[in-house]
Amino acid sequence: MGSNYYGERRLTDEMPVIVSAQHADHHTSRTTHVHHHPEGQLYIPLQGVIVVEAGDVRQVLPRGRLGWIPPDMPHGATAHGNTFRPGLAGYTIHLAPSWCADLPAQSRVMRMSPLAVSLLERMACWPHGTPADAAARRLATVFLDEVRTADEEPLHLTMPRHPRLQAMAAAIADHPADETDLDEWAARLGWSRRTLTRHFRDQTGMSLVEWRQVARLQKGMELLNGGASVTTVALSLGYDSVSSFIALFRRILGVTPARFAQFDT
Structure with missing residues (x-):
């Protein structure tokens, strides 16, 4: 899904949006290498998961979520389909730059509302x-209104900028x-626990414990x-008990891991 998905034409106010169906086959994954384009882009899986690297953010998108990529942001994606369910895997939507003005300036993971699903x-x-x-x-404008007001979900990880933290x-x-733990990481980095904690939260928006939880959930x-x-x-993933993993999974995703595996949420 590179920048020439609709030929050599760019999206304009006259042709502001294009919806492209993505199909799964018997391959376990399909990767789009890092690229960028002046259009904004939405990834919307219907089965499996899509892993998106956008700028300094890593998104993991299960069914029922959409991933937003602002215009001109370098990004790549890997779609992990269910090999037992070839067919329609999801959609990508590209938007003309003028249609992206009120959408977030950073990449986001958002939950699809029932109305957005019907409009799609x-x-x-x-x-x-x-x-x-x-x-x-x-x-299309009503669909974008739903995207603008969609609930953001903690299914993305921001990579810190500092080389040691990276x-x-x-x-x-x-x-x-x-x-x-924090003390051991601080010793490895040559910082105090307090300095590590402050810089990590400033650059990622999360504590180290929260960041690790989302990393585990993504994996x-x-x-x-x-x-x-x-x-x-x-x-x-290092959980002492299966019930702890199930509780975290259900709290963040709203379903148990077993149901996610069965229905791709």
Whole structure:
């Protein structure tokens, strides 16, 4: 899904939006390399999960969520489909720059409202994925109103800017089961506990404990989507009990891990 998804034409006020269906096959994943374009972009999975790297933010999108990418932001994505359910995997929506003015300046993960889901079903039926008349354009503007007011979800991780903190965050994201605590990380980085805590929160908007929880949740969604059992996932992520993992998963995603694995939420 690069910048030439609709040929050599760029989106304009005359053709402000295009909806593209994405299909799953028997491959376990499909990757779009880092690129950028002047249009804004929405990723909307219907099955599996989509992992989006956008700027310094990593998003993991299950069904029922959408990922927003502002215009000109470098980004890439990997779609992890369910190999047992080939077919329609989801949609991407590209928006002309003028239609992005009131949308967030940073990438976001948001929950789809029931109205937004219904509107998307109508928009997906557009010939060539574009609105053919004024009524269709009004439909798109109502959809964007729903996006603007959508609830943000804690399914994204902001990478810190400082090189030492980046290295620490990357290590945690790669090995979320690692139980290295604040004092040990502070000693490794040559900082005090207080300095590490302050800089990490200033640059990520989260405490280290919160950041690690989301990193574990992101990894857990990927493993569950790949067919791993709830018990296997919980233990591989470093949880002492499966019930602790289930409680966190349900608190943040609103469903149990077993239901997520069965229905992709």
